[in-house]
Amino acid sequence: MDAKTFDSKSLLDSLFENGILFESGVDGLYGRSGAFEDVIERFERLVTRLGAPDKATRIHFPPGMxxxxxxxxxxxxxxxxxxxxxxxxxxGEREHAQLLGMMADGGDWTELQKATDLALTPAACYPLYPTIAARGPVPAQGLLFELSSYCFRHEPSKDPARMQLFRMREFVKIGTAEQVRSFRESWLKRGRAMIESLDLPCEVDLANDPFFGRGGRMMANNQRDQGLKFELLIPVTSIEKPTACLSFNYHQDHFGQTWGLKFADGEFCHSACVGFGLERVALALFRHHGPDAEAWPAAVRDVLWGV
Amino acid sequence: MIDQIRSLLEQHPMIPLNFGALADDANLYDAGLTSFASVQMMLALEEEFDIEFPETMLTRRTFSSLASIADAVSQLTRKAA
Structure with missing residues (x-):
């Protein structure tokens, strides 16, 4: 992890060489070392500690929804x-024999599979909204949740910061437009202070989601025009294109309308979330402070391991 | 042109807005147009008028009222002619 080289391949190779990540044969799918997991665990505790005064309800959903x-x-x-x-x-047995035959011939046996009731969770908060809507009206002061889940996104890449299966920790506020906006504001401040306390360079910038197709270009432009998404960026595999490690999203009443999330008076709720890309933060720490976490600067170790 | 656009959008099953009751310059987002519906609108207009909106026109402003849509469509059909 040479301080001057910032590119995906050299970082990935160095993570493999240092036994921090383990190859699986599929881009974006890696084993993690104990040291890597320890960093993630400590960072999650830091997030929970910073959010503790807000008294969020913690829910852990599985990676399938x-x-x-x-x-x-x-x-x-x-x-x-x-x-x-x-x-x-x-x-049945006949199809099973067919499947094995296709597999032996190197054919596409997967066509003999059918869709189950499960999809892989794309973001930690997706399973939350219908769960909360089913509980009835949202109280006037709003609701706050702390979530963590493995998430899946099909975007195979050699960039170690773009994994196909990764963890996301999130705080989600459901309430009035004003409540959720002030929630987001407070995390924009706290998030930046948190990353600075880990001695990582960062900037916060307006952002958009990778919406699909030309229509998606328009969705992305709309999202930017309305200032709905901000990201906290840290250089991990590139200085010019730093990696989004935290994101701050205001959904307006999109999920309120979709799931019928309402207050007792029938008004639709707004929502916002702040997401922490756990692997990305861990990669940023290894990238900037070196492969041996025990040799990281004392101040950084103190923030993560001190309490 | 505005009337052609109004009746096209009124018939679109995925854009649940009462275009008949909206003035030419009424703000469609204020009337409840969602981002997703605005994408459906863009695709329907491209098909109807055989045009392609350039990326610079794929903005919230272009689709904010029937008048601004008509303006954009007529720019593009003029170019094509």
Whole structure:
């Protein structure tokens, strides 16, 4: 992890050589070392500690979610290229023999699988909204949740900061437009201070999601025009194109309308989330402070391991 | 042209706005147009008028009212002619 070289391949190679990540044969799918996991665990504790005064309700959803929920969320309208549905074999013995035959011939046996009720979770907060809507009206002071989940996005890449399966920790505020905007503001401040306390260079910038196609270009322009998404960027594999490690998203009443999330008076709720890309933050720490976490600057170690 | 656009959009199943009741310069987003519906609108207009909106026109402003849509469409059809 030479301080001067900032490119994806040399960082990935160095992570493999130092036994921090392990190859799986698929780009974006890696094993993690104990040292890497320890950093993630400590960073998660830091996030929880910073959010503790807000008294969020913690929920951990599994990395798979209801496919029907994903469909209703509108995810396929915006990001069909990133989604992953779980398929399984549901045939009988005859089809099984056919499947093995196809496999032996090197054919595409997967056509004998059918879609299950599961999709892979694309962002930690997707399973939350219908769960909360089912509990009835949202109280006037709003609701706050802390979530963590493995997430999947189909974007194979040699960039170690663009994994296909990665963890996201999130705080989600559901409330009035004013409540969720001030929640986002407070995390824009706290997030930056947190990353600076880890002695990482960062900047916060207006951003957009990778919406699909030409229509997506328009969605992205709309998102930027309305200032709905900000990202905290840290140089990890490139100085010119730093990596988004935290994101701050205001959904307006999109999920409120989609899921019927309402206050007792029938008004639709707004929502916002702040997401922490856990692997990305860990990679940034290894990138800037070196492969041996025990040799990181004392101040950084103190923030992560001191408490 | 505005009337042609109005009746095209009114018939679109994925754009649930009452275009018949909206003035030419009424703000469509204020009337409830979502980002996703505005994309459907863009695609329907391209098909109807055999045009392609350049990226610089794929903005919230272009699709903010029937009048501004008509303006954009007529620019593009003029270019094509």
């Amino acid at each position: 209801s496919r029907a929920t994903l469909e209703k969320s509108g995810y396929m309208k915006s990001f069909p290229q990133l989604a992953g549905c779980v398929h399984s074999f549901m045939g």
